[in-house]
Amino acid sequence: MSTTLSTTTMVARLQRKFPIGLGVTDAFSFICEAFRRIDQMSKGGFVWQVGVTTLTAPAGAATDISLPADFDPGKTAWLRGSSVVTSPTLTIIPYKPYSDFYNQEHFVQASLAVGGTFSAWSYKPSIAGSTVTWKMNLRPSEQFPLANPVAFDLTYHKVCNTNAFAVGPAVYFPTPDQFDGLILDLAEAELSRVYGRGGWEKIQQQAMQGIADMVDTYRTERYTLAGVSDMVIQAQERQADKTK
Numbered sequence: 001m002s003t004t005l006s007t008t009t010m011v012a013r014l015q016r017k018f019p020i021g022l023g024v025t026d027a028f029s030f031i032c033e034a035f036r037r038i039d040q041m042s043k044g045g046f047v048w049q050v051g052v053t054t055l056t057a058p059a060g061a062a063t064d065i066s067l068p069a070d071f072d073p074g075k076t077a078w079l080r081g082s083s084v085v086t087s088p089t090l091t092i093i094p095y096k097p098y099s100d101f102y103n104q105e106h107f108v109q110a111s112l113a114v115g116g117t118f119s120a121w122s123y124k125p126s127i128a129g130s131t132v133t134w135k136m137n138l139r140p141s142e143q144f145p146l147a148n149p150v151a152f153d154l155t156y157h158k159v160c161n162t163n164a165f166a167v168g169p170a171v172y173f174p175t176p177d178q179f180d181g182l183i184l185d186l187a188e189a190e191l192s193r194v195y196g197r198g199g200w201e202k203i204q205q206q207a208m209q210g211i212a213d214m215v216d217t218y219r220t221e222r223y224t225l226a227g228v229s230d231m232v233i234q235a236q237e238r239q240a241d242k243t244k
Contacts, residue, residue: 031183073123121139
């Protein structure tokens with residue numbers, strides 16, 4: 001049976017911990033901040049942040065391709081062709097940071113009548129006033145102009161923006177049930193710190209340890225990154241070497 005707490009329940013529980021007339025808006029703000037902190041703790045991103053969309057490179061000259069508005073540039077993303085016509089094996093097209101991206105011109109392949117063969121993709125920020133969006137580019141440029149549009153499947157990590165949530169009995173944070181109590185503990189610790197109530201360090205430390213214990217289970221790329229427990233062991237081994 002699910003024990004997921006709605007935002008209404010979480011706010012009410014946090015308010016009961018502080019009998020000082022804490023308002024719903026303030027309580028929810030601290031809960032959202034705690035959720036954001038959890039979201040930032042995994043190097044590879046969490047599984048609940050994964051989204052899928054289709055992008056299209058239009059026919060003609062190379063052009064910037066807009067990435068989703070909730071695209072998180074700090075997390076992993078995977079791009080592949082969505083049609084066997086232009087990508088028979090549907091394998092992942094490698095991502096390259098911009099420092100390496102332009103070197104993909106060395107990997108020129110013959111153009112296809114139906115589209116292009118691409119060796120890498122990358123992205124860059126596009127700033128218009130106070131708005132920042134992200135644009136994707138493809139290489140090598142020899143593949144352009146494209147005779148026809150080419151579609152791609154993009155699997156990416158979304159920015160979990162808690163401002164989109166609301167306080168309601170049917171509204172939940174997009175985290176597994178096991179994180180509900182930790183979200184509340186982190187919110188309580190931060191509230192205690194702000195209002196000068198003692199013991200907030202211990203509450204925060206216990207919550208952070210609880211999150212660290214679960215990160216490997218819910219991290220998207222736990223098989224390619226050293227887990228939190230591995231990092232702790234490595235740090236202990238380094239410290240032991242120093243004391244020899």
